Amino acid sequence: MASTKFTFTLLRTSARGFGAVAASRVTVDPSDGVKVTGDYAMWHAHYETLILELAAALDDGNKEQFADKVEWTRDALNARGLASDVLKTALEELCVVLKDSLPSQAWTPLVPFFDAASKRLDQQPASSEDDLDGTGDLDVLARDFLSTLEGGHSAKAVALVVDAIRKDKISISDALVGVLPRALEYIGRQWHLGAATVAEEHFATQTAGRLLEQIMLMAPEPVANGHTAVMAMVEGDNHDIGVRIVAAFFELDGWKTICLGANAPANDLANITQHFEADLVLIGATLNTQREAVRRCIKTVREVCPNQAIIVGGAAFTNLEGCAEDLGANAQALNPEHALRLGREIVAG
Numbered sequence: 001m002a003s004t005k006f007t008f009t010l011l012r013t014s015a016r017g018f019g020a021v022a023a024s025r026v027t028v029d030p031s032d033g034v035k036v037t038g039d040y041a042m043w044h045a046h047y048e049t050l051i052l053e054l055a056a057a058l059d060d061g062n063k064e065q066f067a068d069k070v071e072w073t074r075d076a077l078n079a080r081g082l083a084s085d086v087l088k089t090a091l092e093e094l095c096v097v098l099k100d101s102l103p104s105q106a107w108t109p110l111v112p113f114f115d116a117a118s119k120r121l122d123q124q125p126a127s128s129e130d131d132l133d134g135t136g137d138l139d140v141l142a143r144d145f146l147s148t149l150e151g152g153h154s155a156k157a158v159a160l161v162v163d164a165i166r167k168d169k170i171s172i173s174d175a176l177v178g179v180l181p182r183a184l185e186y187i188g189r190q191w192h193l194g195a196a197t198v199a200e201e202h203f204a205t206q207t208a209g210r211l212l213e214q215i216m217l218m219a220p221e222p223v224a225n226g227h228t229a230v231m232a233m234v235e236g237d238n239h240d241i242g243v244r245i246v247a248a249f250f251e252l253d254g255w256k257t258i259c260l261g262a263n264a265p266a267n268d269l270a271n272i273t274q275h276f277e278a279d280l281v282l283i284g285a286t287l288n289t290q291r292e293a294v295r296r297c298i299k300t301v302r303e304v305c306p307n308q309a310i311i312v313g314g315a316a317f318t319n320l321e322g323c324a325e326d327l328g329a330n331a332q333a334l335n336p337e338h339a340l341r342l343g344r345e346i347v348a349g
């Protein structure tokens, strides 16, 4: 009987090594140098990520999750000038490396995952549609925010949204969960498809942080409710806007809110939780491959604070409802408002 846990562990612990072997197979031809295409380091990084994604999908028993990531990689490479069939070849090479390297009982559970990914690559790439083209206030504002940034005007972009709140066109919560995420998700898609540069994404993210600060200054002074929440993105996760939005909701609700932002070491999160005797800890992750770090982080926090209430959230858990128990958390929040509702329920007992 094939054990997925065994395969999962082998993939996670050897992703770098398997990735190196696969990268050398697609880039180096023993007879005359370069083979499929390009750069060894790029392929090594892509393979390592793909193997970790494969492990995460296997752990969730969800082969389409791996196919999604393969498709994502194909689209990113396509946008950067590599033909679609290059990824097909690269996937076949990875398949050979894992089949040859893993014991057969560890390889068997992976077969349907490679079949699903290969099938996905046979489908035509979806046309890249611009889904920030609605006529609602939030879409219009997110679009104006981004086009103002295109002209290099960060302060003006912030002022657009601040003005809309002042004039009661939108609420603070609309700005936090409507405008800001819409704009950043759009720029993320554009980056993925090669239509926005890393610099443009960084500029948008910087301005989003600036806007977040301004919005908080506009909010009425909250009445302290006596509860304390500590929150952070897990170690290795460099995205912080999402957790800062969650922090905004808790702060506006009157919680003492200690937000550590991105990439929080588990030990430090545990220690600060103990120091402030927090009622609630929230741990976020963005990428599927970061869920294992969340599991370890929860364990570390519980070693220091044994009965600590913990909520998990973030994009890594989208489409994965019901994962809280498996990770050792008390609950999983689907969005910032939901996190606050769950937090209130937990402290109310």
Ligand code: B12
Pocket: 177, 180, 181, 184, 185, 186, 187, 188, 189, 190, 192, 201, 205, 231, 232, 236, 237, 238, 239, 240, 241, 242, 243, 245, 246, 282, 283, 284, 285, 286, 287, 288, 311, 312, 313, 314, 315, 333, 334, 335, 336, 339
């Ligand atoms: C800005 C950005 C970055 C910046 C982050 C800077 C910063 N200070 O945050 C930088 C450049 C560091 C970055 C790096 C990478 N990124 Co990035 N990034 C983005 C981008 C464009 C915006 C992120 C964001 O702020 N979104 C807006 C917030 C509000 O949305 P959110 O994070 O999902 O948060 C919401 C919920 O998830 C939830 N939530 C979030 N956190 C938490 C926490 C808790 C506790 C709770 C309860 C809820 C919660 O509440 C929020 C509000 O609704 C996204 C695009 C996107 N779709 O989000 C890509 C995106 C997330 N990045 C992506 C990738 C691939 C990467 C890199 C791997 C790229 C690379 N090759 O280096 C690295 C990984 C770095 C790492 N180790 O973490 C992909 C992920 C694809 C995937 N699922 O595999 C995305 C989706 C881009 C894309 N369209 O392909 N990124």
